[in-house]
Every structure is written in C-alpha cells, then in structure tokens.
Amino acid sequence: MYDAIYIEKAGKPTVTFAFEHFLNDAMSAASSKGMPVVRVVPETIVSESTVVADIEKAITAVFDDAVAALTKPLTAEEKSPQPREQENPPRIIFKGSLEDVNRFFYQRGWTDGLPIIPPTESAVAEMCTGTDLPADHIVAELEPRRGKATVEKIAINAVMAGCLPTYMPLLIAGVECLSDNPVSGMMAASTGSFSPFWLINGPVAKDINARATYGAASPGDIANATIGRALGLLTKNIRGVRKQVEDMGVLGNPGKYTWVAAENEEFSPFEPQHVERGLKKEDSAITLTFPQSFQQMMPFGTDAKGILATVIGSIVPARMGQFILLLTPAHARSFADAGWTKKAIKEYIVKNAVVPEDYFERLGLDGSRAFDRGTGSGPGGTRDIFRPSRHDPDPVQVFVYGGFGSWMGFAQGGPPPVTRKAELPKDWAKLMAKYKNIVPNYIRY
Amino acid sequence: MSADNAGILYEMLSPWSEADPIPLQGLSPRLDDLAGKKIGLLCNNKRAAPVILDVAERLLKEKYPTAETSYFHARTFSVSSLERDRKDEFDDWIKGLDAVIASVGD
Numbered sequence: 001m002y003d004a005i006y007i008e009k010a011g012k013p014t015v016t017f018a019f020e021h022f023l024n025d026a027m028s029a030a031s032s033k034g035m036p037v038v039r040v041v042p043e044t045i046v047s048e049s050t051v052v053a054d055i056e057k058a059i060t061a062v063f064d065d066a067v068a069a070l071t072k073p074l075t076a077e078e079k080s081p082q083p084r085e086q087e088n089p090p091r092i093i094f095k096g097s098l099e100d101v102n103r104f105f106y107q108r109g110w111t112d113g114l115p116i117i118p119p120t121e122s123a124v125a126e127m128c129t130g131t132d133l134p135a136d137h138i139v140a141e142l143e144p145r146r147g148k149a150t151v152e153k154i155a156i157n158a159v160m161a162g163c164l165p166t167y168m169p170l171l172i173a174g175v176e177c178l179s180d181n182p183v184s185g186m187m188a189a190s191t192g193s194f195s196p197f198w199l200i201n202g203p204v205a206k207d208i209n210a211r212a213t214y215g216a217a218s219p220g221d222i223a224n225a226t227i228g229r230a231l232g233l234l235t236k237n238i239r240g241v242r243k244q245v246e247d248m249g250v251l252g253n254p255g256k257y258t259w260v261a262a263e264n265e266e267f268s269p270f271e272p273q274h275v276e277r278g279l280k281k282e283d284s285a286i287t288l289t290f291p292q293s294f295q296q297m298m299p300f301g302t303d304a305k306g307i308l309a310t311v312i313g314s315i316v317p318a319r320m321g322q323f324i325l326l327l328t329p330a331h332a333r334s335f336a337d338a339g340w341t342k343k344a345i346k347e348y349i350v351k352n353a354v355v356p357e358d359y360f361e362r363l364g365l366d367g368s369r370a371f372d373r374g375t376g377s378g379p380g381g382t383r384d385i386f387r388p389s390r391h392d393p394d395p396v397q398v399f400v401y402g403g404f405g406s407w408m409g410f411a412q413g414g415p416p417p418v419t420r421k422a423e424l425p426k427d428w429a430k431l432m433a434k435y436k437n438i439v440p441n442y443i444r445y
Numbered sequence: 446m447s448a449d450n451a452g453i454l455y456e457m458l459s460p461w462s463e464a465d466p467i468p469l470q471g472l473s474p475r476l477d478d479l480a481g482k483k484i485g486l487l488c489n490n491k492r493a494a495p496v497i498l499d500v501a502e503r504l505l506k507e508k509y510p511t512a513e514t515s516y517f518h519a520r521t522f523s524v525s526s527l528e529r530d531r532k533d534e535f536d537d538w539i540k541g542l543d544a545v546i547a548s549v550g551d
Contacts, residue, residue, distance in 0.1 A: 003487060004547045006525035010539050012485075013473045016547040017497055025551075034467040047551045049493045059500040066501065067508070070484075070544045071475050079471040093459035101455050110460050118455040147462030156460045186522060191551065238462040248551070 001029035001038070008035060015039050015069035017059065019047055024245045025189065032144040032240075037081045039069040047191050047250070092121075105160070110237055112229065112257060116160040127155035130168025132425045139172050140179035144189075145240025149175045154230075157237055161230035164435045166208045167223060169422035170200060170286045174231045176420040177288035178239070183415050187290040188241040191248050192320060194290040194414050195255030196235075198228055199399055201274035204284030204422055205262035207432045209439055212262035214403030220440065228258030253292065261401045267329035268400035269336035276342065277419040284422040289322060289397070290414030299331075302406050304338045307331055308348060310408065315353045315385050317377040319412050322395055323349070323386070326409035328402040346396040353385040392416050479505070482543040483513045489522050491550025498548050505546075515542065522549075 004016045018026050020042040030038040044058045094104050101118045105111050117123065128135050128151060135152040142149055154171050163171065178184045178196075187194040200210045200223075210223040219225055241247045249256075265272045274285035299310040311325060325345065327335070335345060360366070360379040375387040386395045397417060425431065476482060486502055488494035495518065502514050517538050521527040524535045539545070 001549065002523040002526045003489070003519065004545070007485075007487070007539055007545050007547075008473050009470060010536070011473050012539055012542055012545055013475050014545040014547060016549060017501070018549060019551050022551050026549075032467070034469050035472070036469060037472065039472065043497075045493055045497065047493070048491060050496075052496055055493060055496045056500050059497055060504065063501060063504045063508075066546060067479060067505075070479060070546075071477065073475060074472055081469045081471055083466060083469060089459045089461055091458055092456055093461075094457040095454055096457075097454060101457055105457075105460075108461075119458045119460060120455050121458060124458055141464075145462075145464055146467070147464045149462065152458075153460065153462045156458050160460060182527070233460065237460040240464075 001026050002033060004038065005030055005033040005035045008038070013070050015041055015066050017041050017043050017045075017062075017066065019043065019045055022047075022248060025248050028240070028246050029144060032146065035081070037078045039078075041065045041069055047248075109242055110233070111160070112232055112236075114229075114257070117162050119156040119159040123159045124152060124155045127159050127163065127165050127168060128152065129431060130155075130165035130425065131172060131423075133172070139175045142175070142178060142234075142239040143185045144246065145238070147238035147240055149179075149234065149238045153238055154234065157233040158226075158230040161226045161233055162222065163226045163230050164208070164222060164438065166431055166435045167227050167230070169284065169424050170204065170208075170227055171230055173286045173420040173422040174198060174227070174288065175234065177286060177418040178231070178235075180420065181288060181290075181415060181418045184288070184290065185239060185241065187414055188235050188239060189246045189248060191250045192292045192413065193249030193251050193253040193256075194292045195253040195259055196228065196231060197255060197289045197291050197324075197411055198231065198260045199273055199287040199289070199401075200227075200260065200262040200285075201265065201272045201287065202279075202284030202422070203282065204424065205265070207428075207436065209436070210260070210262040212264040212266070212401050216261035216264075216401045217259060222438065224260040224262075225258055228255075228260040232256055232258065255291070255294065261399075263399060264329050264401045268332050270332055270342045270398065270400060273397075273399060273417075274419055274421075277417070279419065279421055284424065285419050286422060287417050287419040289324060289411065289417045291322070291324060291411035292320070292413035294409065294411050296407050296409045298406060299408050302331065302334060304335045304340055307334070307408060308345070308352075311349055311410075312352050314410070317355050317359075317375075317385055319385075321392070321414045322397060322412070322416060324397040324399055324411040325349070326402070326411060327398060327400050328405055328408070329400055330404045330406070331408055332400045342398045345398055346394070349396045350386040350388065355383045355385060357383070476544055479509045479512050479544070481511045482509075483515060483541065485538065485542040485545040486514055486516045487519070487545055487547040488516070489519045489549050491522070494548040494550035497550070498546065501546055501548070
C-alpha cells in the first residue's frame, strides 16, 4: 500500500487490488502514511496464490470496480479526509479489581491473551528504576503506527508482561533493535508469521538469570518468559500491529508469545554473538532475528561432519531469509576441536547448500517462478540456496545455547540480525542484588 | 468496577502509546475515462502480483483498446519504502502515467 499512497501523493489516481481479508491491514498502512481514505478493490485471491485460473476468475469479477476506482469522482471525504480522533488515551486509563483490569485490557486488545500484572503507578515507577533514562525519554518511534516508545510506555508494557526492573536495559535495547531494523514492522505483520527471536549476551544474562542452558527457550524462567512477552506487547501497543488487523500471519507462531535464550557463553568455544557483531565481551547486548520456523533434529553424527551433513541435507529452497544454526555447547565444541570457526561453518553452509539438479523434476515442478524471493531459487532459477547480497551479506548465523545433548536446531527466515548494547544504570549492582535471587526453587519428589 | 477478594482496586496506566498526528492528504483527482490513457501496472515481488496484473492488463485493453500500459516490477514489497536506489527510476515512471493499477499480491 505504501507505493499506492506514494503515487497518489504524486498526483496520479491509483487503485490497488487486495485480498478481501486484508482491507483492515491496507487501511492501517494507508493511515500511517497520512492518507486514511484510499481506493482498494477487494478480491478473492488467497495470498501468494499460484493458481492462475483462480486469479483470472477473481480479477475478471472485480475489474469494473477497478475502472470505477480510477474514474468515479471523489467524495468530499476522499478529497479532504477529516482527522480521526487521536487514540491517545489519558495516562490513567482504568481503575478496578484484578479481574476487571484483565478483562478491560483484554477487551481493548492490549494483551496477548494471557493474564497481565496491573501496571499501577508504583509498579511502573519501580520498573523505571531499571534505567537512568527519564520516563518521558523517547527511545524510538515504531512504524507503522509511529507510536512513541517512551521509557514509561516500555515500563508499562514490561509490568504487564511480568518483567523485573533489571530487564529494562535489555527491553530498551530491544526497542532500539526493532527500530533499527527497517523491516521489523513488516516482519511483525507478515503473512509468514515471522517471530522475534531474542538472543541475550554478556554479563547481564547471568545477572538476571536469563537461561542459556537446558531448555533455554522453554517456559520456566522469568527473564526468558517475560522479556519476549514484553517486546511482543510493545509490538501491539506501541507499534500498532494487532492480530488480523495489521498482523496477517496465516498460521501464526508460538514464538510471538516469547522466544528468548541467552547464549551459552560459559561453555561455547566460539566468540559470542555480540562480539561477532562488534561489541566487547564485557558488554551486555540483545540480538533480534525474525525466524518464521524452528526445527530440531538428531544429526546424522555428532561430529562436525555429521552435523554439517544434516544441515546441508535438510535445507529446502522454499524458505525466506536468514538461516540460524542452533548448536549446543557440545556440538560447538566438536566443531572447535576439529578446527572449525563460526566463519568457516557459515562459509561451508553457504557454499554447499544447493538444490540437487533433479530436485524440482522429481517433485513434478516445471514452472519458472522462484520460490525464494531473496535468492531466486526455484524451478528454472539458481541452485544456490544462499546468495549473499548487499542487503544480506551474511545469510547464515551460528548461535550456541542449550544443555549438553545431541539435538541440533535450525531457525529459518527473516532479515539479518540486529544487535544493540544494553546500557545498565549506574546503581546496577544494587538493583541486581534486589532481584537476583528471584529464581525457582524446585522441590524434590 | 468491583473490588477483588482483598478489596483492592488498581489504578492503571495506559500501555497504548502516543503518536503524533500525521498531516492528512486527499486522493488525486480521478480521470474522466481510461480511453487513450497511459496506465501504470505496479506489482510487488509477491508471486500472485504479476499474474493479477497480466489479467488486469488484458481486460483493460479489451475494454479500452486505445489505452497504453507500462509495468513496474518492484523487487521488494515496496519500492518507495525499501528500494532507495530505484527512487529516480520510480519517479520517472510515475511521471509518464495518467493512472496506476497496483497489485500487492495479498
């Protein structure tokens, strides 16, 4: 829709064909660019359809509407749209019991469906002790809504998610990651259900008990559970990307609740992710990627040869964007002991991940359209599954986390990673001491 | 409003962020007729988009045989937002048109 708005602003009448389920999304996109009334012709073509007969039928059915959209005189509202009431609610929005609060917030579309902790004045003030920045400091404006991510709004959403104040430095850095990535708004809204995957590095990980070992990405640790959740709530309440309004993910993605791991720096033989991305080892940082899928498998062998064979043999061309190899510390050690570096692993995968010559023929596919918009791989296209480019010069990443086992994983899809340093407040040691001991203490049975 | 079992009432801060108002703009004037006009066909890189426009172009020329068409194929979801290196090319293409039919493939 952004291009249609751009063309209208250049003085040329424009009409856009859009799938009938995407009208809200189209209108939100248009509003975000200052043109809340646009001419869209709804059609019945399912997103990404390749069925030519369906497309032919659907466009034939609405073609006269498209002609009318270019020729029918404008209404007064279309000529001069009136400003909508700005949805900037008062700072104090509601008063009620825990049950009332949860129902009110849920019905406003401000939650992820799970219960929230009430963001009271005192809880938010305590959350704000996690940063030296003032509450009204604007960390970023997040598209498409261009909502202002002030420290206080970040803190409010953090309280709702159940965060501790010691997570604020990572949440602020996370918002900067979302802002720095030019397509993260698009990722949040995509039909591909891309989910943020947050990797924590540096000393802050241990300070806040962010899990790097067994089950790092599973439920059970406040930091991993709530940091991703808070950033998901921010996506709704600041970015303005809501399910089936702007977020048109078709299958959805459980990672959107939260998907957070700390890199297992203690047992990884490789340089940590944030060091690879230019920060110092003693820095604390968070890295944002946007995979749409997560797959685990038992490798053909637990040495470098077996793991790489599993990688090369398992990557399919129908994928979009980055590929993240998820190694346990044990697997990373196998590589390192055999002389492999992360750089060498990446180069090997990029070089050797190719589509077998008879792949599409065996699948009965003889078309000429690319499956992967980024690489151009597909029937009649390149056989390279990865094609480093100016936009994605480093399409393979290696993250090391988890316990000592032989399962390996892939996380696939999305734009290149963005890493930001987390700035800790001056009284970090005192704050950390206050919250450090909040950990589960499991009884034996 | 009701109190919970402990009689506690919570006063909530709003999680919904403020956003500056955006200057609003109306649509461009429409054409009287498409006959003899040059119509741009803009598709993004989603795979249904060019097929949709192929059908639209054929129907357009059936209805308006004197209409001309001109394609612009985006390499991404949005030329104006994501393809800064093609801005001049895109602007030149727009200048030569009377109207545009766009397909976003969704």
